[in-house]
Amino acid sequence: MTAAAPVAAAAPAIRVRGIEKSFADVHVLRGVDLDVTQGSIFALLGSNGAGKTTLVNILSTLLKADAGAATVQGFDVAADAGDVRRSISLTGQFAAVDEVLTGRENLALVARLRHLKDPGRIADDLLARFSLSEAGDRRAATYSGGMRRRLDIAMSLIGDPPVIFLDEPTTGLDPQARIEVWQTVKALADGGTTVLLTTQYLDEAEQLADRIAILHEGVIIRSGTLAELKRLLPAAKVEYVEKQPRLEEVFLALVGDPARGGATAAEPTRKESR
Amino acid sequence: MTTHVLSDTRVLTARSLTHIVRSPDTIITTAVTPIVLMLLFVYVFGGAIDTGSTESYIDYMLPGILLITIASGVAYTAYRLFLDLQGGIFQRFQSMPIARSSVLWGHVLTSLVANLVSVAIVVGVAFVMGFRTGASVGAWFAVIGILVLFTLALTWIAVIAGLSAKTVDGASAFSYPLIFLPFVSSAFVPTDSMPGPVAWFAENQPVTSIVDTTRALFAGEPVGADIWVALAWLVGIMAVAFGFAMRIYRRRAS
Numbered sequence: 470m471t472a473a474a475p476v477a478a479a480a481p482a483i484r485v486r487g488i489e490k491s492f493a494d495v496h497v498l499r500g501v502d503l504d505v506t507q508g509s510i511f512a513l514l515g516s517n518g519a520g521k522t523t524l525v526n527i528l529s530t531l532l533k534a535d536a537g538a539a540t541v542q543g544f545d546v547a548a549d550a551g552d553v554r555r556s557i558s559l560t561g562q563f564a565a566v567d568e569v570l571t572g573r574e575n576l577a578l579v580a581r582l583r584h585l586k587d588p589g590r591i592a593d594d595l596l597a598r599f600s601l602s603e604a605g606d607r608r609a610a611t612y613s614g615g616m617r618r619r620l621d622i623a624m625s626l627i628g629d630p631p632v633i634f635l636d637e638p639t640t641g642l643d644p645q646a647r648i649e650v651w652q653t654v655k656a657l658a659d660g661g662t663t664v665l666l667t668t669q670y671l672d673e674a675e676q677l678a679d680r681i682a683i684l685h686e687g688v689i690i691r692s693g694t695l696a697e698l699k700r701l702l703p704a705a706k707v708e709y710v711e712k713q714p715r716l717e718e719v720f721l722a723l724v725g726d727p728a729r730g731g732a733t734a735a736e737p738t739r740k741e742s743r
Numbered sequence: 744m745t746t747h748v749l750s751d752t753r754v755l756t757a758r759s760l761t762h763i764v765r766s767p768d769t770i771i772t773t774a775v776t777p778i779v780l781m782l783l784f785v786y787v788f789g790g791a792i793d794t795g796s797t798e799s800y801i802d803y804m805l806p807g808i809l810l811i812t813i814a815s816g817v818a819y820t821a822y823r824l825f826l827d828l829q830g831g832i833f834q835r836f837q838s839m840p841i842a843r844s845s846v847l848w849g850h851v852l853t854s855l856v857a858n859l860v861s862v863a864i865v866v867g868v869a870f871v872m873g874f875r876t877g878a879s880v881g882a883w884f885a886v887i888g889i890l891v892l893f894t895l896a897l898t899w900i901a902v903i904a905g906l907s908a909k910t911v912d913g914a915s916a917f918s919y920p921l922i923f924l925p926f927v928s929s930a931f932v933p934t935d936s937m938p939g940p941v942a943w944f945a946e947n948q949p950v951t952s953i954v955d956t957t958r959a960l961f962a963g964e965p966v967g968a969d970i971w972v973a974l975a976w977l978v979g980i981m982a983v984a985f986g987f988a989m990r991i992y993r994r995r996a997s
Contacts, residue, residue: 474789503871524899551840565831569762581754582841584747 480506480543482632482663483528487537497523499687500537505665505680507631510658512678513667519684521667522562525636528665541632558625562636564617568610572601572620575609575738576627583628595619595623599653615646622653625642633657635666639673644717645724652675748842755836755849759823763857766837767803773861777808780870784931785872795933798962801874805866806957807930810950811922812865813858813894815900818918820854824905825914828995837849847902847992854898862890877963885970886960889953892977897921899984906991959995 483505490498497520505511515521526532528539530550538545544552566575573592580588597607599619604612609620618638625633635654639647654677658664668674674681675695682692691698714722763769781801784792787802796803824943827833827850836846866874878886900917908914927941928934928950944950952972959966 531834531837539950554838554840558836559835561831561834563831565835567758567832568830569765570758574761578758579835579839582751582836584750629831 480507481505482509483511483539483541483665485524485537485539487530488524488527488534488539489536490520490527490532492532497687498527498534501684501687502687503682503689503692505663507662507663508658509679510654510666510677512662512674512681513665513684514669514671514674514681515667515684516669520687521684522636524684525559525634525665525667528553529557529634530554531559556630557632557634558628558630559634560621560625560636560638562640564614564621566609566612566617566620569608571608572596572612572616573605575620576624579624579627585628591627595626599623613646615642615649618642618646618650619653622650626657630662632663632665635664637667637669639668639670644720647673648721666675748845749863750839751845752848752852755845756852759849759853760856762823763853767891769819770816770861770864770901772799773812773819773858774864774868776815777812777865780811781808781865781869781872792932793936799873799875799967801869801872802876802961803958804931805869805874806954806961807925807928807950808865808869809862809890809957810893810930810953812861813890813897814918814921814924816858816861817854817894817897818915819857820850820898821905821908821914821917822902822911823853824850824902825908825911837906844989847988850905851895851898851902853973854901855894858894858898859887859890875963878961879963882960882963886957889957889960889973889977892974892981893953896977896984897982899981899988903984903991906988906995911967924948924950925954928954949973949980950977 477524481504483503485501485503488495488501501515501520501524505513513521513524519635520605523532527534528541528546530546530553533547538547540546541553542556544556545658546553567578570578573589573596575596576592577588577642585591592605596602599622601616601620601623604616609617612620622635622638625635638654639650642650651673654664654666666673668675678695680691680692680694683698684690691701761911783805784804785801789804792800794800794803824847827846833846837843900921905914907933925931928945928948930950932950934945937945952969956966956969956973959969
């Protein structure tokens with residue numbers, strides 16, 4: 470998968486030790502420690518302003534930490550920034566696509582900047598993989614939020630970086646687009662890519678992540694698997710509760726669940742709507 | 744990292760040139776204002792202006808009009824850079840293994856191409872309006888060289904504005920004083936017709952030496968010492984603006 474990985478398979482893909490960062494007099498990160506295993510999905514959970522984006526920006530070499538150390542694929546983010554950039558892709562909080570260019574041109578642009586052969590074919594392959602082939606020759610400005618996010622993630626996959634950062638990948642997306650993004654992320658991890666994603670949605674972390682860390686006021690207050698985090702609370706009680714469908718399930722049944730392929734459940738729409 | 748500066752710059756220049764080809768209004772808007780000024784000065788004010796020389800007024804004022812064209816054109820460079828910073832694509836480029844300076848050079852080279860196209864349109868209209876020149880091929884190259892230097896100097900000022908602006912309006916506001924600078928120079932009226940302090944400013948600001956040099960080159964006359972004053976200004980402004988722009992860029996990029 471990757472050419473640049475001087476680390477043994479057992480070493481963590483991302484290792485963060487005592488990272489601190491302040492902006493003016495605001496102490497955003499106050500000593501963050503975490504390890505992300507190769508090929509796993511790691512969710513960084515936190516409310517707005519918890520410092521998630523700051524941490525991702527430090528790991529993707531956009532910001533320098535005030536104190537502490539971090540490595541990605543064994544490369545130090547401060548000393549070996551160039552090697553880190555060769556090992557990662559960042560999908561930022563706001564879809565970083567060029568709106569004037571078409572979807573195909575956006576993908577080819579990234580392929581050229583990564584010095585890959587045959588950028589046109591790479592673009593076509595990714596358009597097909599992300600169900601954007603039909604929209605490939607339209608300007609990205611005409612895309613819906615979900616299409617734009619898919620294009621954004623597709624751009625991040627070019628060159629098969631072993632580590633991908635996704636900063637709030639589903640913020641502002643409708644439920645179907647969210648599920649599409651989730652499927653993409655799961656497929657990435659299945660293919661061996663390490664994914665660090667930030668989210669403020671608890672269900673997103675629950676759905677996707679192998680490990681979850683909760684970032685609060687600049688420190689990781691808890692981290693572990695979902696099961697481990699659940700054990701922090703008193704043991705489950707058995708209660709009898711009438712099983713009501715969640716609104717999300719109703720919505721997806723009515724408009725067609727992309728996870729189950731297309732608008733097969735479109736028929737009841739008529740009956741249900743008055 | 745540094746081995747790909749040229750190819751990365753080429754790819755990124757092609758990208759922002761595509762932006763211009765897809766919205767050519769930026770080039771047309773850049774050319775329209777100077778053309779209107781040219782019409783106004785030649786057909787309305789020109790008859791009342793005594794330049795103290797025998798050349799036709801359009802020959803006299805074209806150099807100043809070309810500088811105004813470039814000064815308004817670089818506002819779009821700041822605007823495009825600002826949009827990249829806002830949109831997140833700048834962050835994507837910064838997190839990729841590409842030569843960092845190529846992100847700026849892509850915008851700078853695009854600015855150069857776009858402004859030279861605008862200048863060519865304005866010169867074309869000037870020819871239709873009766874502009875004539877006895878310039879030799881060498882003099883034409885000298886004029887183009889001066890305009891390229893002027894564009895680069897102003898483009899690096901535009902890069903500073905684009906990198907440090909907080910709003911879209913702020914990104915292009917820097918160009919207004921630059922557009923007005925030729926009015927207080929020898930571009931439209933001889934400086935000795937101005938009151939003392941104004942004449943002193945006009946004589947000693949960069950535009951006058953650039954205009955006088957370009958005018959002499961177009962007229963096929965010797966340029967004298969003006970060309971060295973003009974080159975000193977151009978190279979000096981470019982070096983200072985480049986230094987500041989790179990400092991701001993490194994701070995933003997780290």
